[in-house]
Amino acid sequence: MTNQNQLFLYSFRRCPYAMRARMALKISGLKIELREILLKDKPSCMLEFSNKATVPVLVIDNKTVIDESYDIMLWALKQHDPDNWLVMFDKSETLIKQCDFEFKPILDSYKYNDQNKELQLKSREDSCIFLNKIEHRLLKTNYLFSNEITLADIAIFPFIRQYAYVDIKWFEKSEFKAINLWLKKLINSELFETIMQKYPLFKQSNKTVFLG
Ligand SMILES: N[C@@H](CCC(=O)N[C@@H](CS)C(=O)NCC(=O)O)C(=O)O
Structure with a gap:
């Protein structure tokens, strides 16, 4: 796994499952596109990747989907676990x-x-x-x-x-x-403060936003 893989995370800032996924992804040092959503208005592209309709959802190279927060944590730390x-x-x-x-x-x-x-x-x-x-x-x-x-x-x-x-x-x-x-x-x-910053909503923003 290298930074060349395209990674994006559908997330909701205040969701505790998404928080733990963002923390593991952040500490792993991988470059993650963050797609902040509203639970009451989930984007159709997220539902196409995962019909469970929960956040967080990690998408790797537009094809591999991990839609359980604990699995996202493990996946991220298996790529890079600098703090053991x-x-x-x-x-x-x-x-x-x-x-x-x-x-x-x-x-x-x-x-x-x-x-x-x-x-x-x-x-x-x-x-x-x-x-x-x-x-x-x-x-x-x-x-x-x-x-x-x-x-x-x-x-x-x-x-x-x-x-x-x-x-x-x-x-x-x-x-x-x-x-x-x-x-x-x-x-x-610092890590928690970083992952709790306010991101623009995915649908409203035309630009790509990265985690951290
Ligand atoms: N087992 C899932 C649970 C995720 C979950 O339930 N997330 C909540 C937000 S905290 C959610 O997306 N709920 C769907 C909804 O409210 O529409 C995980 O660990 O990722």
Whole structure:
């Protein structure tokens, strides 16, 4: 894989799945055309590449399509992994899957049930199983699997960020002190700031926009 391959990413700035894909693509150093879309107005060319109709979608050379964020991360880091994010890959897979398939539905229930306080509080309670797990890890090391950032931190933190902002005052005062510290470091990182910059919408802009 070289920079000669044409790569474009359909993305939505505030989507946590797209955030983790953009971070892995950015750290890989590959040149990526960024196609910022609106979820309520997806471009037909994106749907032609992937009828799943979710972001992120990575298109390689106009033919190969990767439309799962975790697979995009792995693909990018397999091309180039300058900070060794893949170093704990085998060990971190279970935790990432727990985030995606167990924590994420609870997060959605917590986030979208603000009209039903009882259900929201129940979701907050349920979320503690996963949060306790990562708090426990972060009491031992600066990041989830070591003292350096690895794949799991990047795959998981956009969802914890979303969770924290549902009720940031509560979260900051909660027992999850190590998570709070970890989250702040990742949110304030240069890499995250870079991938969170505002891009013009793909449909409106006639010019090619690159990630970063
Ligand atoms: N499993 C997918 C999930 C991606 C996903 O659900 N993305 C949301 C945005 S955060 C989406 O595109 N939803 C479609 C919609 O809202 O129309 C992945 O990891 O890429």
